[in-house]
Amino acid sequence: MLLLKNRIKKIIILCGTAGLVSLFLLPTLRAESTSEGYLKKIMENTYGTLVAVNDLPAALARLVAMAESWLTANADAVAEIQADFGQLGNLFVQNATTQTSLQSAIVTQLFADITPQTLPEANDLAFQTLLGMPVFAQDPRNEGANPPAFDNKLNYVKNAAGMSLNHPMPELRMNGRPEDQLLYRNYYSTVMAVESFNAYLLSGLYADFNVKDDPNNPDPQKRTKSLTTLQNDLVTQASSSDWFTKVFSEELGLVLRQMLMYESQVFVMLTQLVQMQKQLVIAQAMTNTLLMANNVTNEQSLFQRANKSLPLP
Numbered sequence: 001m002l003l004l005k006n007r008i009k010k011i012i013i014l015c016g017t018a019g020l021v022s023l024f025l026l027p028t029l030r031a032e033s034t035s036e037g038y039l040k041k042i043m044e045n046t047y048g049t050l051v052a053v054n055d056l057p058a059a060l061a062r063l064v065a066m067a068e069s070w071l072t073a074n075a076d077a078v079a080e081i082q083a084d085f086g087q088l089g090n091l092f093v094q095n096a097t098t099q100t101s102l103q104s105a106i107v108t109q110l111f112a113d114i115t116p117q118t119l120p121e122a123n124d125l126a127f128q129t130l131l132g133m134p135v136f137a138q139d140p141r142n143e144g145a146n147p148p149a150f151d152n153k154l155n156y157v158k159n160a161a162g163m164s165l166n167h168p169m170p171e172l173r174m175n176g177r178p179e180d181q182l183l184y185r186n187y188y189s190t191v192m193a194v195e196s197f198n199a200y201l202l203s204g205l206y207a208d209f210n211v212k213d214d215p216n217n218p219d220p221q222k223r224t225k226s227l228t229t230l231q232n233d234l235v236t237q238a239s240s241s242d243w244f245t246k247v248f249s250e251e252l253g254l255v256l257r258q259m260l261m262y263e264s265q266v267f268v269m270l271t272q273l274v275q276m277q278k279q280l281v282i283a284q285a286m287t288n289t290l291l292m293a294n295n296v297t298n299e300q301s302l303f304q305r306a307n308k309s310l311p312l313p
Helices: 002-054 056-070 076-101 103-110 152-161 178-209 227-239 241-249 252-294 296-306
Strands: none
Touching (some): 227 241
């Protein structure tokens, strides 16, 4: 029995000693495991770096090929497109110049039989007045007046918008049938609304052509170009051979900056085109409105013929 107790004590002592030893050895094992993980990561990253460095010559070769493609001499296909673009721009400017040069002859033939005495307001009737080519070089009504009493360009806009047409204003003292008075009042409202929009649209012509070309004025603040002149200058520059030569010969950064400036102007023109399309749709809608207003008489006649027993609405 005593022998058994001694053996049990030895077993307990051995287990306790083993437990203490394992507690001291466990951090060391964990440290060894963590170090192996770090070493593995370092090895993987080093290997990836070596692979990237090994591929560096191929990447540099591709970069050199791309740079050489930017500096490649003008190909035949590109040269042909360049010639077409240049011719297109030249034709645009040439057609505009030809159209402008014909206006003097057109005005002379259109107003061939008039004189300042027979039709003193002739400048108010010709679109060419906006182009700086009026029928009379000096409006006879403005003779001796300073400032001029008549603005020919503005008067043309009023005439083209229909503002010179007289529409008697509805009055409370009208003695017709109430139905007829209401019909005329509605017609008057429609016509005036359409005329005001016509004047708004055509006032854009006045704004476009009212700026005179004066690029050589000594005062930099007063150097101006009309919208037409500016557009023609930009078209000429964008389609000239000098511009295409710069595209192929100058530094890429400079060419890109110039292209971005043109791109910003493209955005401006697209915005103007969208606005113009909206105005065209509105103008068409107002044209339909006028057609309906002018058809009121025919509508009444058709209604009376369809049923003579009913009173006219």
